[in-house]
Amino acid sequence: MSESNKYFISENNVPFKQEFQFGLSVDCVVFGYQEGQVRVLLIERNADPYKGSWALPGDLVSLNEDLEHAANSVLNKLTGLKDIFMEQFHTFGSVNRHPAGRVATVAYYSLVKSSNYHPVASAWASSIQWFDIRELPDLAFDHKVILEKGIRTLQRSVQYRPVGFELLPLKFTLSELQALYEALLGFKFDKPNFRKKILGMNLLTSLDEVQENVWHRPAKLYKFDEGRYRSLRDVGFTFDITLKSS
Amino acid sequence: MSESNKYFISENNVPFKQEFQFGLSVDCVVFGYQEGQVRVLLIERNADPYKGSWALPGDLVSLNEDLEHAANSVLNKLTGLKDIFMEQFHTFGSVNRHPAGRVATVAYYSLVKSSNYHPVASAWASSIQWFDIRELPDLAFDHKVILEKGIRTLQRSVQYRPVGFELLPLKFTLSELQALYEALLGFKFDKPNFRKKILGMNLLTSLDEVQENVWHRPAKLYKFDEGRYRSLRDVGFTFDITLKSS
DNA sequence: TCAAAAGTGTTCCGAATACACCCATGC
DNA sequence: GCATGGGTGTATTCGGAACACTTTTGA
Numbered sequence: 298m299s300e301s302n303k304y305f306i307s308e309n310n311v312p313f314k315q316e317f318q319f320g321l322s323v324d325c326v327v328f329g330y331q332e333g334q335v336r337v338l339l340i341e342r343n344a345d346p347y348k349g350s351w352a353l354p355g356d357l358v359s360l361n362e363d364l365e366h367a368a369n370s371v372l373n374k375l376t377g378l379k380d381i382f383m384e385q386f387h388t389f390g391s392v393n394r395h396p397a398g399r400v401a402t403v404a405y406y407s408l409v410k411s412s413n414y415h416p417v418a419s420a421w422a423s424s425i426q427w428f429d430i431r432e433l434p435d436l437a438f439d440h441k442v443i444l445e446k447g448i449r450t451l452q453r454s455v456q457y458r459p460v461g462f463e464l465l466p467l468k469f470t471l472s473e474l475q476a477l478y479e480a481l482l483g484f485k486f487d488k489p490n491f492r493k494k495i496l497g498m499n500l501l502t503s504l505d506e507v508q509e510n511v512w513h514r515p516a517k518l519y520k521f522d523e524g525r526y527r528s529l530r531d532v533g534f535t536f537d538i539t540l541k542s543s
Numbered sequence: 544m545s546e547s548n549k550y551f552i553s554e555n556n557v558p559f560k561q562e563f564q565f566g567l568s569v570d571c572v573v574f575g576y577q578e579g580q581v582r583v584l585l586i587e588r589n590a591d592p593y594k595g596s597w598a599l600p601g602d603l604v605s606l607n608e609d610l611e612h613a614a615n616s617v618l619n620k621l622t623g624l625k626d627i628f629m630e631q632f633h634t635f636g637s638v639n640r641h642p643a644g645r646v647a648t649v650a651y652y653s654l655v656k657s658s659n660y661h662p663v664a665s666a667w668a669s670s671i672q673w674f675d676i677r678e679l680p681d682l683a684f685d686h687k688v689i690l691e692k693g694i695r696t697l698q699r700s701v702q703y704r705p706v707g708f709e710l711l712p713l714k715f716t717l718s719e720l721q722a723l724y725e726a727l728l729g730f731k732f733d734k735p736n737f738r739k740k741i742l743g744m745n746l747l748t749s750l751d752e753v754q755e756n757v758w759h760r761p762a763k764l765y766k767f768d769e770g771r772y773r774s775l776r777d778v779g780f781t782f783d784i785t786l787k788s789s
Numbered sequence: 790t791c792a793a794a795a796g797t798g799t800t801c802c803g804a805a806t807a808c809a810c811c812c813a814t815g816c
Numbered sequence: 817g818c819a820t821g822g823g824t825g826t827a828t829t830c831g832g833a834a835c836a837c838t839t840t841t842g843a
Contacts, residue, residue: 318606319565321647360564360645364636388634388649390567390610399606401567403634490806513820514813736833759794760840
């Protein structure tokens with residue numbers, strides 16, 4: 298196998314192996330949450346291949362660029378989003394996944410407070426839109442598979458990372474937090490028990506504010522105590538909110 | 544960025560972008576367990592770069608080969624191990640991680656019953672050896688970083704996959720199982736509680752055999768009930784043996 | 790009979806569960 | 817008042833933690 302490598306000569310006279318003809322790309326699964334829906338950010342491609350299709354924001358990595366940097370800059374280029382923390386979750390490298398040649402793609406996911414970010418289509422994205430993860434359009438390449446794996450990763454990450462606070466706006470009610478977990482995991486919790494458990498973690502700071510413009514008793518607003526989360530995490534705390542479904 | 548792509552012409556007149564000059568490789572972190580030690584399989588490289596260094600078994604992927612296939616065939620080529628289930632855990636793609644050019648590597652890990660497999664060095668592996676994960680030599684490339692991430696992945700996977708049964712021989716005692724978990728996680732369990740928990744899962748079948756050639760009361764031998772594991776897993780069961788350290 | 794490890798039983802405690810119930814607001 | 821969702825309290829159950837204890841073997 299490696300004994301039979303063909304060598305090619307590039308324009309600038311650098312020899313390289315046959316194997317050095319891979320493309321490498323990154324694809325970003327950006328999750329948001331609004332009105333009871335877990336959403337993902339997709340772009341409509343305005344370039345071949347798959348022109349006109351919906352796709353994950355992604356692009357080829359350039360030769361002198363680290364993967365994390367590529368993920369962030371691609372996302373910025375296509376959507377305007379900036380300084381998003383992204384976590385790698387899987388690499389997809391089937392032989393025929395890309396029509397232009399052998400391209401492996403490293404998939405990242407991230408969680409954003411969608412109220413804080415206002416994606417704007419640019420580069421070869423003709424439009425951009427949040428989609429409910431239960432109502433996805435057809436996707437370019439193997440992006441359906443990537444996205445599905447990303448969703449499973451998100452659901453699993455609930456156990457060791459405070460996804461609730463990453464997806465909700467700065468101020469939120471306990472019911473909103475509960476609704477988010479229910480949407481993520483697909484089942485319901487018992488309200489009193491959920492509240493007890495979440496408050497028992499001491500990760501929430503109660504604000505002296507309440508909801509406004511609601512036609513029922515207004516709920517208290519809370520915010521996430523990130524400092525406390527960090528110190529707990531460093532001691533080996535795992536954020537586990539797995540209550541029984543109700 | 545992508546607007547300024549240079550195109551190269553290969554020998555057989557196929558144009559390809561500058562970005563299509565990546566190398567892609569796979570590296571395998573093979574875990575075994577013996578005599579209280581969690582071990583990993585390393586090869587001594589008999590080829591440049593890093594000739595003479597210890598390294599993870601790995602190689603460039605060829606253009607017409609899927610990643611999973613590459614991982615298995617590379618491992619087979621270097622060590623003789625065959626049909627090992629491997630799971631991808633991370634891709635490493637720093638710009639300068641490989642001296643020969645831009646090579647991203649997809650890392651896989653697997654768990655083997657080391658008593659069943661007898662690795663034999665071949666290809667560019669001049670020797671091959673199990674190393675206790677607490678006493679690792681210097682490693683080629685960024686393999687130290689890869690291996691450390693692999694170890695963390697293994698420790699985390701304890702929670703959702705029956706690593707105990709994948710690493711131990713077919714027949715084992717409960718004390719052996721406990722010792723394995725203690726070695727993996729780095730702390731001790733209370734014996735009665737460990738036994739209760741593990742037996743309570745009904746994943747073990749008690750055999751009508753006992754240890755031999757021991758100078759104390761011989762322990763019963765058990766085997767893993769894989770069928771039962773599968774049916775439980777499909778119902779959403781997570782294998783969680785996290786007891787408090789003693 | 791002793792050492793060493795196998796193996797069992799029991800109490801205690803805290804956290805999850807399954808509820809019932811009260812509270813504040815707009816209409 | 818009443819509908820609606822916010823918010824609280826409590827008895828019960830279950831499983832983990834702690835620890836004492838018995839059993840079986842070889843030497």
